[in-house]
Amino acid sequence: MLGYPSAGPAAEAVAYLPRLTNAPRDEFFWMCQIDKASIISNHEEHLISDQQAARFAQGLQKTIEQGSLAGSARPKMYIRFEPLVIKHAGIESTLIHAGRSSQDIHSTFHRTVLREQLLRFMQLALAARQSLLTKIRENFEVIVPNYTNGVAAQPNALAHQWLGHVQSFERDFRALAFAWQELNFSPMGSCVLNGTGWPLNRKRMSQLLGFDGVLLNAYDAGQIATEDAFLSVSQVLVAPMLHLGHFLQDIMTQYAQSRPWILVSSTYASSAMPQKRNPGSLIDIRRDASQVLSETQSEVWRLHNLMPGMYDGKDLAITGELFEDACQVMDAFGKVLALLKIDASRALEELNSDWTASQELADILMRRFAIPFRIGHRFASSLVSFARTNQFTPKNIRYEDVCTLWYELAAKEQAEEPGLAAAFPLSKDAFFAALDPLHIVSERQTEGGPQLTERQRLLDQATTQYEADCEWVKTTQDKLQQRENDLEQIFCSLILSAS
Numbered sequence: 497m498l499g500y501p502s503a504g505p506a507a508e509a510v511a512y513l514p515r516l517t518n519a520p521r522d523e524f525f526w527m528c529q530i531d532k533a534s535i536i537s538n539h540e541e542h543l544i545s546d547q548q549a550a551r552f553a554q555g556l557q558k559t560i561e562q563g564s565l566a567g568s569a570r571p572k573m574y575i576r577f578e579p580l581v582i583k584h585a586g587i588e589s590t591l592i593h594a595g596r597s598s599q600d601i602h603s604t605f606h607r608t609v610l611r612e613q614l615l616r617f618m619q620l621a622l623a624a625r626q627s628l629l630t631k632i633r634e635n636f637e638v639i640v641p642n643y644t645n646g647v648a649a650q651p652n653a654l655a656h657q658w659l660g661h662v663q664s665f666e667r668d669f670r671a672l673a674f675a676w677q678e679l680n681f682s683p684m685g686s687c688v689l690n691g692t693g694w695p696l697n698r699k700r701m702s703q704l705l706g707f708d709g710v711l712l713n714a715y716d717a718g719q720i721a722t723e724d725a726f727l728s729v730s731q732v733l734v735a736p737m738l739h740l741g742h743f744l745q746d747i748m749t750q751y752a753q754s755r756p757w758i759l760v761s762s763t764y765a766s767s768a769m770p771q772k773r774n775p776g777s778l779i780d781i782r783r784d785a786s787q788v789l790s791e792t793q794s795e796v797w798r799l800h801n802l803m804p805g806m807y808d809g810k811d812l813a814i815t816g817e818l819f820e821d822a823c824q825v826m827d828a829f830g831k832v833l834a835l836l837k838i839d840a841s842r843a844l845e846e847l848n849s850d851w852t853a854s855q856e857l858a859d860i861l862m863r864r865f866a867i868p869f870r871i872g873h874r875f876a877s878s879l880v881s882f883a884r885t886n887q888f889t890p891k892n893i894r895y896e897d898v899c900t901l902w903y904e905l906a907a908k909e910q911a912e913e914p915g916l917a918a919a920f921p922l923s924k925d926a927f928f929a930a931l932d933p934l935h936i937v938s939e940r941q942t943e944g945g946p947q948l949t950e951r952q953r954l955l956d957q958a959t960t961q962y963e964a965d966c967e968w969v970k971t972t973q974d975k976l977q978q979r980e981n982d983l984e985q986i987f988c989s990l991i992l993s994a995s
Contacts, residue, residue: 499811500572503770510921511569511576515542519563521612521853522811524570527577529980530684530988532880533704534592539990544591546993547782550594553990555585572812574598581914595687595694599718599805603683606722608705609680609812610729611976613819614993618672618969620823621736624830625665625962631833632658639933640757640843641852643749650855651933654838656946659954661743666958668736669965676972677734679725683709689805690714706979719804726809730795733822736802740829744782747836757843762833777832784825791818830866831863835982848891851880856936858929865921871913875905890931 501507535556539549559580563570575598581589588950632655642652673913682702691714698710711717750756760775795818798990799809857879858872879901883893902920909916922930929935940947944954 497814497817500813502573502807507573508576510566511571513570518566520570521609522570523572523605523609524563524577526608527571527574528563529608529705529983530604530906531556531581531592532603532983533684533701534596534696536704536736536983536986538594540700541695541697545593548588548591548870549990550993552589554986555589556592556993558584574601582755595685595692597688597718600683602807603686603722604716604776606810607679607681607683607725609709609723610815610896611676613816613823614672614679614729614732615616615969615973617733617819617826618669618676618825620826620830621665621669622962622966622969624826625669625965626742627664627830627833628662628665629955629958629962630637631836632662632958635838635840636951636955638838638840638843639847639937640838641744641847641850646749648846648850648852650852651936651952653937653946654843655955656937656951659709659951659958661739662958664742666961666965667877668739671732671735673965673968675728677708680706680708680727681711681721682709683711683721685929686711686714686717689719701769704977704979704983709905715804723799723802723804723809726815727795727799727877730792730815730818733818734789734792736826737789739775740825741782744778744785744829748775748782749777755842757839757846758840759837760832760851761837776834777828781825781828781832784821784828788818788822788825791821791879794818820894839896844933844967848994849889851883851890853890853931853933853936854880857930859920860926860930867916867921868913871905871909874909875902878905890928895927898927901927908972916934 500510523829532553533536535544535552537550538544539546548842562568562580564582569576569580571580577594580589581592598993607876633706635651636655638654640654640657641649642649682698682705683707685696685698702710703710713719747758747760750758762779796814796908797808798811800813802808854876855873856867857876861867861872861875862869879893882897882901883889888894888897899920902919906916906918920927937946938948940950944950
């Protein structure tokens with residue numbers, strides 16, 4: 497999508513763009529909110545009289561009502577908005593604009609629109625995290641292969657693996673919350689770039705508009721910080737798109753197998769190959785996440801090599817499309833998680849068909865018999881090579897062959913480890929237990945590992961953090977709504993004072 501035109505008939509036509517709702521929370525809405533806050537603040541500071549405040553409020557209310565009608569203009573630039581107010585409130589109402597400029601007005605409504613878009617994305621990210629936590633609880637006992645460098649590496653609890661993804665989504669949320677907090681400071685009242693002689697109460701304006709404070713330096717407020725706002729909110733979308741892509745690609749690798757242990761229930765059939773079921777829902781999300789990533793970079797290039805204050809990178813049409821796309825991706829991701837089907841027995845079968853447990857063998861030789869890990873690793877590696885050459889799996893390898901391999905290794909290692917016993921230290925039962933994926937996971941001792949106690953602790957912490965993040969969003973929304981209610985109550989009282 498291209499940006500809004502700023503001049504000529506095309507720019508005027510933007511005021512009449514079709515809208516999905518009668519009164520959207522668009523630039524027009526926020527210019528009305530800014531004018532409400534200006535009237536209230538100026539009245540409280542005795543910069544305008546009671547009569548003026550009431551008359552200006554009445555005129556502004558008529559402007560709002562007119563703009564809410566289907567087919568009416570809802571300008572996106574202040575220079576086209578102000579004449580509508582003058583029409584209903586008279587030329588004297590331009591006192592509302594004292595101490596202000598299109599620079600600080602636009603910078604302010606940019607932030608109010610961006611903060612709402614950011615909050616919506618955060619809500620969808622939380623919904624996706626909730627879906628993942630639900631899947632984790634449903635498959636809490638399932639043991640699956642994990643992969644490094646695209647190769648089966650070790651057995652793990654699926655819950656533990658996915659809780660690792662949850663932690664990456666938690667980091668994403670912290671970054672989103674930080675970006676929102678940085679965004680919620682007001683440029684209003686900074687005028688063009690160095691302020692004005694009109695003593696507009698900037699702190700009161702910021703409070704009425706739901707901000708946490710003001711951007712102190714008037715030059716920064718309009719010339720630099722707004723560009724930074726567009727940049728930060730676009731770039732904070734990068735990590736969530738990457739992280740959900742990582743998660744999806746881990747699932748997609750299973751589709752190369754004839755019998756995957758994880759599938760998505762939403763697929764489409766090949767037009768030529770009857771056996772083929774393509775994971776279209778996963779591919780769609782992956783494709784669209786990549787598209788969002790490309791859109792985030794357009795923000796960087798539109799801001800590149802500009803003088804401060806240029807508007808190239810400050811376009812809500814372009815950034816709005818970015819957020820709409822990002823929200824659609826996150827929403828689809830959250831929904832597709834519910835469609836994942838895990839075959840626990842097939843996952844265990846895959847584990848037992850290969851030697852992902854071989855590191856545990858080296859670890860046990862070290863822990864129980866003080867055999868240097870590197871020697872144990874060499875033995876396990878030679879065992880795997882022998883087994884694969886002879887098509888043995890952990891389930892059907894012959895114990896006597898294992899003992900022979902150990903004897904041969906011990907003879908070679910005598911120079912480096914003279915005390916190495918020629919007899920294989922593990923009994924037959926202990927050897928096969930060492931290769932049991934369920935046993936391996938349950939015997940882990942690492943803090944934050946997959947063993948039951950730690951797995952449950954990680955899930956409990958993830959649940960607590962999810963609830964805390966949901967509360968953060970709710971508290972933030974409630975605070976914004978309360979500020980908006982306060983603004984509306986004071987504004988309505990000014991209208992009533994005229995009657």
